[in-house]
Amino acid sequence: MYLLYGGKFTRALMVQMVMAEGDIEYELREIDILSQQERSPQYLAINPAGFVPAMAKPDGEVLFETHAINLYLVDTHRLTQLAPMVDEPGRGTFLSGLFFICDDFEPILKRYFYPHRFVLREEDAAEMRRQSLALALERLGIIDQRMQQQGPYYLGERYSLVDLAVSYWAQDLMFDNNLDSMPAIVHCLSLVRQRPAIAELFESMATLNDEYAQLQAAGKLALDTRPMTRGS
Ligand SMILES: N[C@@H](CCC(=O)N[C@@H](CS)C(=O)NCC(=O)O)C(=O)O
Structure with missing residues (x-):
């Protein structure tokens, strides 16, 4: 069995969504990022990058990077409902969309979630956070434009991992009217949230987001100010 x-x-939740869509069995091992467990020597031995998620395959090989894990699961289990396979039309466009999210969009969000890692002076962190959110939304707008022209999904009529990831982040960023100018993404999210296999996981995400916001408002998110140094 997979160990997640x-x-x-x-964002391990995105992997859980793929597991649910593919009806794949796995065991979830909880890593508490609020107590920085992803930096413990035990976890660093599993994923030296110190990020969550990671996934151990039944043969013991450990995979990391969310979208690499998801793509691995899709290809290995031939989850054709989640992506065009390598020999199908649309695979290239699908890969472009997926890599745009993990290579362009998500690193910007990292600066939003952990601004202090990217500034020299503590007092610049708030502005880094503000600018990063604006930039991330601008990048999301590029996907929205595409979906407005040929939606409702990134690949048109065909749902894929790209929509799952876009919807995950749309749900996460859906505060302060951030998505008001992105009707196609809001529509995509509404479709994805209704998928029977993952509806419950999206529900749980909404609850977790509220909990996260409350912790943040109460200043209880240690991860907001910690340095990048590993193993400290
Ligand atoms: N590129 C990595 C990023 C993973 C990531 O940043 N995960 C967050 C939790 S959603 C994390 O581990 N944060 C701890 C940190 O940045 O120190 C991936 O896609 O798996």
Whole structure:
């Protein structure tokens, strides 16, 4: 069985969604990012990058990077409902969309979630956070434009991992009217949230987001100010 290292407030939920869509069995090993468990020597031995998620395959090989894990699961289990396979039309466009999210969009969000890692002076962190959110929304707008022209999904009529990831982040960023100018993404999210296999996981995400916001408002998110140094 697969062993998934994930837990509350982490994008491991995206992997859980793929597991649910593919009806794949796995065991969830909780890593508490609020107590910085992803930096413990035990976890660093599993994923030296110190990020969640990671996934151990039944043969012991450990995979990390959310979208690499998801793509691995899709290809290995031939989850054709989640992506065009390598020999199908649309595979290239699908890969472009997926890599745009993990290579362009998500690193910007990292600066939003952990601004202090990217500034020299503490007092610049708030502005880094503000600018990063604006930039991330601008990048999301590029996907929205595409979906407005040929939606409702990134590949038109065909749902894929790209929509799952876009919807995950749309749900996460759906506060302060951030998505008001992105009707196609809001529509895509509404479709994805209704998928029977993952509806419950999206529900749980909404609850977790509220909990996260409350912790943040109460200043209880240690992860907001910690340095990048590993193993400290
Ligand atoms: N590129 C990585 C990023 C993973 C990531 O940043 N995960 C967050 C939780 S959602 C994390 O581990 N944060 C701890 C940190 O940045 O120190 C992936 O896609 O798996």
